[in-house]
Amino acid sequence: MAGREATGVEELTLLGVWASPFVIRARAALNLKGLAYRYVEDDLNSKSELLLASNPVHKKVPVLLHDGRAVCESLVILEYLDEAFPSRGPHLLPDDPYDRAVARFWASYVDDKLFSTWIPVYNGRTREDRVEAARQVVAVLEKFEQALEECSGGKAFFGGDGVGLVDVVLGGFLGWLRASEAMCGVRVLDPAKTPLLVAWADRFGALDGVEEVIPGVQRLLEYNKMRRALRGLPYIQTSHCIVFLKETRENNTMAGKEDLKLLGLLVSPFVVRVRMVLSMKGVSYEYVEEDLKNKSELLLKSNPVHNKVPVLIHNGKPLCESLVIVQYVDELFPGPSILPTDPYARATARFWAAYIDDKLFPAWYGGIVKAKTEDERAEKVTETLAAIAQIEEAFAKCNEGKAFFGGDSIGYLDIVLGSFLFWFEAVRRMYGVEIISASKTPLLAAWAERFRESAEAKEVVPGADEALQFVNKFAAAAAAAK
CATH class of the missing domain: 3.40.30.10 (Glutaredoxin)
Known part of the structure; x- marks a missing residue:
């Protein structure tokens, strides 16, 4: 074809x-x-x-x-x-570094929140499962209604007058969002609740080059029926109903004007990444340590979507998600670039950074550290070691025989993976699991030693003792609460 x-x-x-x-x-x-x-x-x-x-x-x-x-x-x-292809067609990412960071945040939110919330609409076993998932999708889309209002400046698209990254990323789901009503009886794109988003969907879906690739509702329904049959799931006939949710508006307005303020947690590897790139760029900033059990109003207002650290506030404007922040700092401030200059090398670095967060982190932290049984922990150890083996192969291909993923000096991938190293040592002490070892991953083991000994890492990366203290503190608090 x-x-x-x-x-x-x-x-x-x-x-x-x-x-x-x-x-x-x-x-x-x-x-x-x-x-x-x-x-x-x-x-x-x-x-x-x-x-x-x-x-x-x-x-x-x-x-x-x-x-x-x-x-x-x-x-x-x-x-x-x-x-x-910088000279071809519309630029999906805006020129301004802050606007680029905001676009990347919302693009990630589509995949991390909207897609995961919507999937049970597609493959839920019962009608009740699908309806409940659709209710949650409506709540997520209300976030995008607000984002469209703020990002577009009253113009036609998330990208302004022209199509941008968020338009294309969210627009890829338009066919399935429209089909959801027939799949479970819930109108997720509701003119009463998200009028701006509904109008945007009509504009985007009618664009030349877009309309031809968004499948029709009936075709998607037949595909869903076929996929459910292959998985042994019943095809559920629905009746029509519309979900109404309470009006919720988050106030993102920041009081006061800061130059650079970082809200974080010293033992968070995601915060370590941001501190490291700020340090490498020689940027001064105010650091505010957060209490995860009692999050500050500033954190909750600055990141109402996830309520998590890190958050970088630049001249009163908040930025969330560590990979978004690291790229923002790299693009905004002078000094050696963290990301490669070649577009393909940049794409490769972004791919592996996403792999580290999407595959490696859930396995070692969500599995090994938080496992409830030894069998569960053993399963996650296997997943973790398999992911690390993939990264060992990637290092062999990416570094071209040099010291770091970034070549002769520390770069984007080094920061992303290196931020986990002190936690890997804590895992070894707690559970006897060696995530990076000289016997199984010799290239990464040598790289890890070079990274730990670098001036950039020594300046901001905590030790394993701090990670262990954090784990023990939370374990004690959990025990006391029982």
């Missing part, structure tokens, strides 16, 4: 599945930029050798092949297209 404007010699090939919202966003971006590409439909039940070879880590679509080099993960692909 050919992609839009596909011609003789193909430079770009997209591997996908037509119903995937992640593939839809990649196709929409390619079309909006007017890029010629070949589209290859894959089969989730019998994945092609090309897909498995191109994305051996996740074995998922979409995969973009550019001159034979694979770029995986839809958000990574979108940024890659912006950077590899």
Whole structure:
């Protein structure tokens, strides 16, 4: 099957599945930029050798092949297209560093919150499960209603007058959001509750290059019916109902004007990342230590979506999520760049950073540290070591025989993974699990030693003792509460 404007010699090939919202966003971006590409439909039940070879880590679509080099993960692909083809079509990311950081935050929120909330609408076993999930989707979309009002400045799209990153990322779900009403009887795009979002959806869905890749509701319903049958799930007939939620408006207005203020927790690896990049850039800032059991009003107002650290407040404007903040600081302040200059190398770094947070972190912290039984812990140890083995292979390919992921000096991936090292040592002391070892991951073991001994790490990275004290403190508080 050919992609839009596909011609003789193909430079770009997209591997996908037509119903995937992640593939839809990649196709929409390619079309909006007017890029010629070949589209290859894959089969989730019998994945092609090309897909498995191109994305051996996740074995998922979409995969973009550019001159034979694979770029995986839809958000990574979108940024890659912006950077590899800067003169083609609309720029999905804005020029201003703060606006870019805000766009990346909301794009991540689509995948981290909206998608995970919506999935039970798609594959819930009972109608009640699907309706409850849809209610939660409506609440998430109300957040996007507010974000659209704030980000667009009263203009047509999240990106302003033109389409931007958030438009394409959220727009990839439009077909499925429209189909949700027929799937479970709940109108998730409700003109009464999210009028701006409904009008935006009509505008975005009608764009040339977008309309042709968003599937129709009936086609999606048939696909859902087929996928449910393959999984042994009943296809549920629904009656119509509309969910009404209470009006909730978060007040994000920050009182006062700060230059740079970081809200954090000293033993949070995500906070360590931000402190490290600020230190490497030589940027002065005020640090405010938070109490996770009694979060400050400033934290709750600055990050009403997640209520988590780190939060960087720059001239009164809050930024959330560590990877978003690290890139913001890198782009805004002078000094050596943390990310590579080559677009493909940047895309590769972003892919592995996401892998570290999405795969490695839940395995070692959510599994090993928080496991309730030894069997559960053993299972998560296996997952953790498998993820680290993948990163060992990535290091061998990325560093080209040099000291760090970033080459001769510490870069983006070094900061992302290095922020976990003191916790890895704490895990070894608590449970006898060696996550990075000279016998199984010799390249990472040597890298970890170099990272720990670097001036950049010594300045801000805590020791394992601090992590152990934190764990013991919370364990004592939990025991006292029983």
